[in-house]
Amino acid sequence: MTAEVEQVVRGGLDTTNRFAAKLEHDPGAINGARDGHVALRTSVGQVRDQAGAQRANLANSASGYTADRAAAASQGLEKEIQDLLDESARIENAVAVAAETLHVGEIRNDQVRDQIVREIAASMKALQAVNGIQPPESRAAAARQILLQLQAKIGQLTGQAATFSEQTIDQLTSLGRQLGGSDATTTSSASATHVPQSFNSNGAHTGGGGDGGGGGFVGKPRLPVAIPPQPGTGVDINLPGGRTVKAPNETAAKAVRAALSQLGVPYVWGGTARGQGLDCSGLTMTSYQDAGLQLPRTARQQTVGAEVPSIDQLLPGDLVVWSGHVAMVIGDGQMVEAGDPVQVGKIRTTNAGQQFIGFYRPTG
Amino acid sequence: MRSVAEFDVGLEAARIADASARAGVEASARFSRSGPVVGKAESHGVAVSVAPGGLLVGLAISRSALRSGSDALASLIMELSGRATRRAGDRMNEVLSPVLDQDQLVSLGYERLTEDDPDAQYS
Numbered sequence: 001m002t003a004e005v006e007q008v009v010r011g012g013l014d015t016t017n018r019f020a021a022k023l024e025h026d027p028g029a030i031n032g033a034r035d036g037h038v039a040l041r042t043s044v045g046q047v048r049d050q051a052g053a054q055r056a057n058l059a060n061s062a063s064g065y066t067a068d069r070a071a072a073a074s075q076g077l078e079k080e081i082q083d084l085l086d087e088s089a090r091i092e093n094a095v096a097v098a099a100e101t102l103h104v105g106e107i108r109n110d111q112v113r114d115q116i117v118r119e120i121a122a123s124m125k126a127l128q129a130v131n132g133i134q135p136p137e138s139r140a141a142a143a144r145q146i147l148l149q150l151q152a153k154i155g156q157l158t159g160q161a162a163t164f165s166e167q168t169i170d171q172l173t174s175l176g177r178q179l180g181g182s183d184a185t186t187t188s189s190a191s192a193t194h195v196p197q198s199f200n201s202n203g204a205h206t207g208g209g210g211d212g213g214g215g216g217f218v219g220k221p222r223l224p225v226a227i228p229p230q231p232g233t234g235v236d237i238n239l240p241g242g243r244t245v246k247a248p249n250e251t252a253a254k255a256v257r258a259a260l261s262q263l264g265v266p267y268v269w270g271g272t273a274r275g276q277g278l279d280c281s282g283l284t285m286t287s288y289q290d291a292g293l294q295l296p297r298t299a300r301q302q303t304v305g306a307e308v309p310s311i312d313q314l315l316p317g318d319l320v321v322w323s324g325h326v327a328m329v330i331g332d333g334q335m336v337e338a339g340d341p342v343q344v345g346k347i348r349t350t351n352a353g354q355q356f357i358g359f360y361r362p363t364g
Numbered sequence: 365m366r367s368v369a370e371f372d373v374g375l376e377a378a379r380i381a382d383a384s385a386r387a388g389v390e391a392s393a394r395f396s397r398s399g400p401v402v403g404k405a406e407s408h409g410v411a412v413s414v415a416p417g418g419l420l421v422g423l424a425i426s427r428s429a430l431r432s433g434s435d436a437l438a439s440l441i442m443e444l445s446g447r448a449t450r451r452a453g454d455r456m457n458e459v460l461s462p463v464l465d466q467d468q469l470v471s472l473g474y475e476r477l478t479e480d481d482p483d484a485q486y487s
Contacts, residue, residue, distance in 0.1 A: 005377045005378075005380050005381040005384070006373060006374060006377035006378075008377075009373055009376055009377045009380065010373055010377075013373065117376055117380070120380060121379075121380045121383060121384070122464075122465060122468055123468075124380050124381070124383070124384035125383060125384045125387035125388075125463070125464060125468075126387075126464055126468050126472070127384065128384045128385065128387045128388030128391065129387050129388060129390075129391035129460055129463050129464055130391075130472070131388055131391065131392065132391050132392045132394075132395030132396075133395075133401065133415065133416050133417075133456075134400045134401075134415065135415055135419070135421065137415075137419055138415035138416055138417045138419045141417045141419070142416065142417055142472060145417075145472055145473075146472065149471055
């Protein structure tokens with residue numbers, strides 16, 4: 001019995017296992033590449049410091065044309081080294097994103113695999129249970145039906161796994177393109193290479209993940225940083241609790257009011273029918289739509305506008321985005337989201353093991 | 365979160381085999397208490413018995429039923445075997461509900477009949 005079950009399990013998990021095997025090699029290589037870059041940056045940084053110290057010595061202990069020229073050359077060298085350091089930091093960060101993308105792919109792959117194992121377990125139990133049916137023809141028919149249904153479910157789930165792995169590979173490919181197109185080996189370019197803000201601020205975001213799975217980010221877009229509200233701006237919103245808060249602009253205020261008007265509407269997967277049934281991104285999308293701003297349809301795509309760098313800078317209308325969920329900040333430390341039903345709760349960054357991506361201001 | 369490398373197919377298979385063996389033992393104990401599961405329906409001198417899933421295992425037609433004409437008799441048999449199949453499914457659901465999930469039972473056609481269902485056994 002066990003041997004047969006094992007065969008079924010192995011067969012059912014073939015797709016997820018092949019993807020898992022592929023992943024098993026890649027993170028190692030990518031982590032190695034990242035560590036290598038860190039080491040390179042450290043050693044190049046030491047060279048720069050030495051050059052700087054020597055230049056200072058030279059300037060202190062000598063004078064005259066030759067010394068000036070030597071100091072100027074040293075300064076040029078320091079500049080080049082700094083450029084190299086900046087470039088290296090950029091590559092290092094991109095490698096970190098790649099590693100994270102793979103990690104997310106791995107988790108989703110694991111989830112699909114768990115689901116497949118559960119389906120197999122349920123079907124095996126059913127097969128044993130229908131053994132008691134008489135006559136044997138009826139028993140055989142029931143068994144055949146169980147196996148056919150199992151086959152269909154595994155097909156559906158491995159289709160999902162294939163989609164996940166495709167997405168992961170797409171994300172990695174696009175990262176590769178971003179790096180490759182940036183002339184990464186040039187160190188003498190006049191303009192300094194900036195490390196994208198979204199990479200920099202990521203460290204602050206990942207701290208929020210409380211579930212051991214870590215924070216991280218899924219294909220995080222590079223966006224400008226949201227600016228704080230300026231004096232004399234802001235639009236009042238009255239919250240259900242009686243407090244009044246200020247949204248950064250009219251659109252955000254309208255979106256919050258539109259979202260609050262949906263409190264109590266039941267959760268419907270894929271739902272965009274206001275007043276009848278909404279899913280999380282359906283709530284945020286249709287609420288901003290009412291305010292005259294079109295957002296993309298899915299939670300993960302709603303990382304638009306400007307990125308809000310920290311939780312204390314959130315304003316009404318900002319979106320809290322996870323890999324598979326989104327909520328809208330309403331102010332006073334609260335947010336509205338389409339759970340079942342649409343409801344108001346405290347702002348948080350954890351969501352049932354999902355990856356927290358960040359805070360976004362669509363109107364920023 | 366379990367990592368890729370830690371997944372042990374052999375162990376998982378053993379666990380599944382173990383759980384299903386237990387389900388098998390429990391189900392057969394329940395079948396031996398309940399007796400063979402058969403769905404029955406009877407009307408106008410025709411009696412039909414089917415096994416779970418709808419296989420016809422018994423059919424009795426009285427002389428009076430023959431007088432109703434072949435068309436009426438054929439449609440009566442069809443109607444009764446459909447009813448008997450639903451009753452067999454209801455019994456299967458009753459017997460196996462402590463062993464298998466409702467979803468699983470329903471997907472096999474073993475659905476509970478509500479009391480007000482016209483096909484329910486003792487209405």
